[in-house]
Amino acid sequence: MSKKRVRKAVIPVAGLGTRVLPGTKVIPKELLVVVDRPILAYVVEEARAAGIEHFVFVTGRAKGAIEDYFDHQVELEAQLAAKGKTAILDQLLKELPKAGEMSFVRQMQPLGLGHAVWCARDIIGDEPFAVILPDMVMDAEVSATKQAIDAYDQVGGNIIVVEPVPHDQTHQYGVVALEGQDGRLNRMSGMVEKPAKGTAPSNLIVSGRYILQPEIFALLASQEKGAGNEIQLTDSMFRLMETQSFHALEYDGVTYDCGDKIGLLRANVGLALKNPELKDAARAALLPFFQ
Numbered sequence: 088m089s090k091k092r093v094r095k096a097v098i099p100v101a102g103l104g105t106r107v108l109p110g111t112k113v114i115p116k117e118l119l120v121v122v123d124r125p126i127l128a129y130v131v132e133e134a135r136a137a138g139i140e141h142f143v144f145v146t147g148r149a150k151g152a153i154e155d156y157f158d159h160q161v162e163l164e165a166q167l168a169a170k171g172k173t174a175i176l177d178q179l180l181k182e183l184p185k186a187g188e189m190s191f192v193r194q195m196q197p198l199g200l201g202h203a204v205w206c207a208r209d210i211i212g213d214e215p216f217a218v219i220l221p222d223m224v225m226d227a228e229v230s231a232t233k234q235a236i237d238a239y240d241q242v243g244g245n246i247i248v249v250e251p252v253p254h255d256q257t258h259q260y261g262v263v264a265l266e267g268q269d270g271r272l273n274r275m276s277g278m279v280e281k282p283a284k285g286t287a288p289s290n291l292i293v294s295g296r297y298i299l300q301p302e303i304f305a306l307l308a309s310q311e312k313g314a315g316n317e318i319q320l321t322d323s324m325f326r327l328m329e330t331q332s333f334h335a336l337e338y339d340g341v342t343y344d345c346g347d348k349i350g351l352l353r354a355n356v357g358l359a360l361k362n363p364e365l366k367d368a369a370r371a372a373l374l375p376f377f378q
């Protein structure tokens with residue numbers, strides 16, 4: 088098993104966004120705006136803060152706008168320059184990726200998360216990597232991906248970021264089982280994708296950040312369909328547990344599930360109220376709804 092540095096992240100962006108239709112009919116769900124920027128911008132910032140140097144986006148049909156978002160918008164930049172709007176122009180330019188820092192690979196059929204991650208195998212190669220599910224915007228003092236990489240540096244193997252949810256919601260997620268619980272980082276004994284109601288081994292869900300070893304790709308290649316008739320990442324991770332260690336990390340931060348209407352609303356409110364320039368105005372605008 089390799090103990091190399093985590094440099095690359097796979098970000099699956101091929102999903103349809105059915106939970107927020109019709110909002111995602113022509114806009115990729117990953118580009119829905121939270122406060123003043125697309126969901127994906129938060130995720131890329133989080134990964135950068137963890138030292139990720141290369142981003143592999145697994146895209147699909149009708150997701151071309153994602154590539155455009157991470158490129159120059161020449162006419163807009165020229166117009167902003169002509170109007171002297173230098174502050175916002177500088178910010179747009181500052182947030183652009185460096186040349187060669189992003190790859191885009193196409194998942195041609197919606198066969199599941201496991202298949203999406205497998206599509207990135209050649210770009211990842213033989214090194215550990217992060218998987219970041221962009222629906223889950225994670226607001227944390229120390230970037231959630233960094234917390235996962237720090238845990239990996241400590242114990243090696245594979246790391247799954249988890250968080251507790253009410254027991255009646257576990258059937259919507261991947262759920263982990265722990266060998267024992269002592270602090271936030273615990274060795275896992277199992278995991279299951281979308282357990283039937285009442286059968287989950289715990290209330291700790293797989294919340295969308297993973298550090299995985301490249302041996303997962305061979306398992307994904309031969310994998311059969313699982314929950315929802317999709318090739319599930321969880322099922323291959325479970326098989327990899329036979330030969331490699333898996334630790335669950337209960338991260339320190341707040342998760343917003345932006346693939347969901349209420350999650351998107353929570354993210355807008357929560358992040359606006361934390362934004363130093365907006366928080367007072369946001370609070371004043373929201374208060375009347377609660378009086």
Ligand code: G1P
Nearest residue numbers: 200220260261292293294295321
């Ligand atoms: C995926 C994963 C699941 C995880 C969830 C987090 O499910 O398969 O293990 O708990 O993301 O959002 P999906 O949301 O694609 O059904």
